[in-house]
Each structure stands twice: as structure tokens, then as C-alpha cells.
Amino acid sequence: MTSAPNLRLINVRQPNGDMVHLSIENGLISAITPAAQASSTPTHTQSIDAAGRLLFPGFVDAHAHIDKSLLGLPWYHNEVGPSLTDKIDNERRYRVEQGIDSYTQSSHVARRMINAGTTHVRTFVDIDTEIGLSGFDGVMRMRDEMRDELTVQVVAFPQSGMLARPGTVALMEAALRNGAHVVGGLDPSTIDRDPKGHLDTIFDMAARYNVDVDVHLHEPAELGALSVELIAERTAALGWQGRVVISHAFCLGGVDDSYTGKLIELLLKNDIAIMSHGPSGSRAAPPVKRLHQAGVRLCAGNDGIRDTWGPLNMPDMLLRAFLIAYRNNFRRDDELEIALHMCSYGGAHVIGAQNYGLAVGSPADLVIVNGQNHLEAMIERPPRWLVLKGGKIVQSAK
Ligand SMILES: [Zn+2]
Known part of the structure; x- marks a missing residue:
């Protein structure tokens, strides 16, 4: 520097x-x-x-997807279908058709983040068999050029599926060899339809490349809860306590109270952190205040920023804190403090920002x-x- x-x-x-x-x-x-x-x-x-x-x-965005933002480009007319697969397929198609360049887009978003006071970001970069490492390479180039202005941590992320798309694991490993800091997973049951295989592969990469794990988990209720249990088992087996994040974790708000309590115990026992971005539409959301009071480490992020998934997220962590507070019906000062903490100290702890x-x-x-x-x-x-x-x-x- x-x-x-x-x-x-x-x-x-x-x-x-x-x-x-x-x-x-x-x-x-x-x-x-x-x-x-x-x-x-x-x-x-x-x-x-x-x-x-x-x-x-400085604010900490612990969960973004800056490689595929459309910020700065002409308005994207969103006519995407309702399912997760609709969104994934549509994005893959659009990105290739329009030649979306991850270096240009991530540089643009990074500048907007800096202007809004973000000093650290963990960003998930799509890796699949169509685009290979082009998205990853663009973000790494941006990261190197902007390292004096923004600390960027990169997650190798199988957005289009991993085991379901043979060749993806080899590409993720190439990214990990080339400087990706974290290995990402995605809905082990509903995308790859092989929860054990998906998570075993992710944790095997984590061990071999000595990197942290961050799993997107949109799976609802009992299905998501099963994934939480499987992630906790693997965290314990590998001794990866303090090195695993479950992002979104809607299931924590979608099972009954006593089951949520058991899942919280598992999170605490294995020091697994939860990322919540607040709004979750009509889906259940993790009970942020209950998790905080229990001592679960929490962080937050802007997730996809103005991309083909949706136009509503912006690269501003004060706005993110506000949205988390809104989603959780926070009114008291001590509740609002939780939302601010997630966007600063909480995120810093999760992504390992030193002496923050x-x-x-x-x-x-x-x-x-x-x-x-x-x-x-x-x-x-x-x-x-x-x-x-x-x-x-x-x-x-x-
Ligand atoms: Zn995400």
C-alpha cells in the first residue's frame, strides 16, 4: 500500500x-x-x-456480487420468472449475450461502495463452465488496482451449480490456486440435489486450500435446517470453527421455535456465522435479534446490486443497516445498534479484517x-x- x-x-x-x-x-x-x-x-x-x-x-459489506452488477449500464428491463433456476438461467444467458465485463462492472461498483464509506467487501464471483474464470480474473484485476482504496475478499462461487455441472469443481480449484480467499457453496439439495456430495466437496476444497467457507442457503424450513446440520457436522469434523458462514439462512426463521433453538446451539457450538441481508420477500428470514442475543456472530451485505436478479439493492451499508432494521421490525435504540454492528464490526470479524x-x-x-x-x-x-x-x-x- x-x-x-x-x-x-x-x-x-x-x-x-x-x-x-x-x-x-x-x-x-x-x-x-x-x-x-x-x-x-x-x-x-x-x-x-x-x-x-x-x-x-469503514463499513463492511460481507456479502456482495459485484462481478455481475449492471450498475452504470442502461436500465435492465426485468421480466424474469419466479424461481431460483429462472434467475440463474436468465443471468447466464444475458451475461453472455450482452458481453457483461466483470472488470468494468466490478470497478464501477467498487467506486460506488467507496463513495458510500465501504472499506471492506467480501464478494462472490460466479464460476461456471460457460464463463470459466473470466469473471474471477476481472474481479482480481480490479482488486489489485484498487487495493489502496478498498479491501476485496473473493469467494469462488458455483452460482450455476457445482456437481450438476461437471467441470465446475476444477475451475473453482483453479480460482483457489490463483488467489480466491474463500470457497462458496449453494443450496446443496435444491441446486445440486446432492447435499452430502456438495458439502463434502466444498469442505474438501476448504481443507486442501486452507480457506474459509461461505454457503448460500436459500432452502426453506426443514430442508434448509438439514443443510445447517450437515454444514455443522462438517465444520466440526474439519475443525473449521470460526471459519464458516451461512448466508441468508432463511430456514432459521422457517422452523418452529424449539427447532430454531437447536439450530442456534449448533451454530454456537461450531462458531458458524450468519449473514443476513434483511429483506427476503414473502420468505421467512433469520431472527436477527434472537441470534444476536444468543451470541451467534452476524454480518450483512448488499448481495446482488442492481443486477438481473433485481434492481433494488444499492452499494450503501447504511441503507443495508436500515433495511435489516426494517425487516426485523427494530424500533429500540439497542435493536438499531444490532443492524449497525452487522454492517461494521460484525462483518469485520467474520471476514477477518485485522485490528478493525x-x-x-x-x-x-x-x-x-x-x-x-x-x-x-x-x-x-x-x-x-x-x-x-x-x-x-x-x-x-x-
Ligand atoms: Zn448472494
Whole structure:
């Protein structure tokens, strides 16, 4: 990373309401002092007066699909059928017909993410026997070019099915050899129709390439619950506690209370995290507050952003926190805090962002916005006044 100049942010408001001055040296937070305490800025250091604006740690999008976003392209007229397979087949066809380029699209989305204060993203990149590694290669190129502005973690993801499409596993392994950080799975029963085979293959790759696991699980009720049990068994067998995420996990809200309780015990025992993006249409959704109170690690993401699956998601984690709060009927301050936590510290923990946060020694990945307090900012979603990545200014509206 190229070194950013030293910087002092004065009069920023911490989430606890305290007004502080922040010193940034060599890309890290080097000192935090109460604003009431008189201190001078060394003449060689640039100083920015935030005039009491709010300080957030950089937002973490722990689940995106930026290789296939249509953001920036002409409006996509969505006439897609209702089933998951309709959406997968339609996307594959459209992407080839239109020559959607993952490097161009992911660069565009990454820029929009940065402008909205996202400093870390875990993105799932489609790998299948039609496009091979072209989507993966484009995202890796974007990741390398933008590494000073956004930390990108790439998941090798079999969106079109894995065992059902022979040749896919070899391509996923090629991606893992070439720098993919995480191996992804997808609805082991309903897509591959072979839950044991699908999950055994995923966990075998995880072991051989020493990577984390992140499984999309849209399967409802008891079917999804079975997949959770099978994932937990394999997590325990491999000793992969703390390294597995189940994304969406609609089934956690689709079985009876006592069964949900048993599944939560399994998640805790194996330290499996849950990603929820909030809205789930008419489907059940994971009970975010109950999971949080039980101690399950939670994170959130924008999922597919303006793509052939749907036009509604945007690359803004304050909006995501709002949507999670809305979906879960959150009203109390302590409930809204859960949604914000998922989009920041929760996601950082899940994707392994080192020393994340607002402490001395943390990377200066920071967002500053207007607002009375952090919860109000989540509702108002003001423009991001200043965004820093590693102490470097990457977005400024000031
Ligand atoms: Zn997804």
C-alpha cells in the first residue's frame, strides 16, 4: 500500500458521543485525545476540522456480487420468472449475450461502495463452465488496482451449480490456486440435489486450500435446517470453527421455535456465522435479534446490486443497516445498534479484517458524516463527508 500522508482529524464525534481529535500516522490511528484537551497540530501535518460530525469505522459489506452488477449500464428491463433456476438461467444467458465485463462492472461498483464509506467487501464471483474464470480474473484485476482504496475478499462461487455441472469443481480449484480467499457453496439439495456430495466437496476444497467457507442457503424450513446440520457436522469434523458462514439462512426463521433453538446451539457450538441481508420477500428470514442475543456472530451485505436478479439493492451499508432494521421490525435504540454492528464490526470479524475499529493502532479506515448521532445517520443516510482508507482520503464531499 502506498503510504498516505499523516493527518489530524479534529472535532469528530465517536459513537459514544465523545468529541475527540484523531491523529493518523502511517495509515494507522496513532492517538485519540478528548477534544476539550488543548493540543496543537504539528505544522507538517494536514488538519481537517470535522466540526462535530460523526465518526464511523469503514463499513463492511460481507456479502456482495459485484462481478455481475449492471450498475452504470442502461436500465435492465426485468421480466424474469419466479424461481431460483429462472434467475440463474436468465443471468447466464444475458451475461453472455450482452458481453457483461466483470472488470468494468466490478470497478464501477467498487467506486460506488467507496463513495458510500465501504472499506471492506467480501464478494462472490460466479464460476461456471460457460464463463470459466473470466469473471474471477476481472474481479482480481480490479482488486489489485484498487487495493489502496478498498479491501476485496473473493469467494469462488458455483452460482450455476457445482456437481450438476461437471467441470465446475476444477475451475473453482483453479480460482483457489490463483488467489480466491474463500470457497462458496449453494443450496446443496435444491441446486445440486446432492447435499452430502456438495458439502463434502466444498469442505474438501476448504481443507486442501486452507480457506474459509461461505454457503448460500436459500432452502426453506426443514430442508434448509438439514443443510445447517450437515454444514455443522462438517465444520466440526474439519475443525473449521470460526471459519464458516451461512448466508441468508432463511430456514432459521422457517422452523418452529424449539427447532430454531437447536439450530442456534449448533451454530454456537461450531462458531458458524450468519449473514443476513434483511429483506427476503414473502420468505421467512433469520431472527436477527434472537441470534444476536444468543451470541451467534452476524454480518450483512448488499448481495446482488442492481443486477438481473433485481434492481433494488444499492452499494450503501447504511441503507443495508436500515433495511435489516426494517425487516426485523427494530424500533429500540439497542435493536438499531444490532443492524449497525452487522454492517461494521460484525462483518469485520467474520471476514477477518485485522485490528478493525476506532482504537489506537487500528487502520485509519474511517467514515465521517453529518448527523445528530449514529442511529439517526443510519435513518437519514447523509452523503459521506469524508472517507479514509488506510489514512488516505478516498472520498470527500467537504
Ligand atoms: Zn448472494
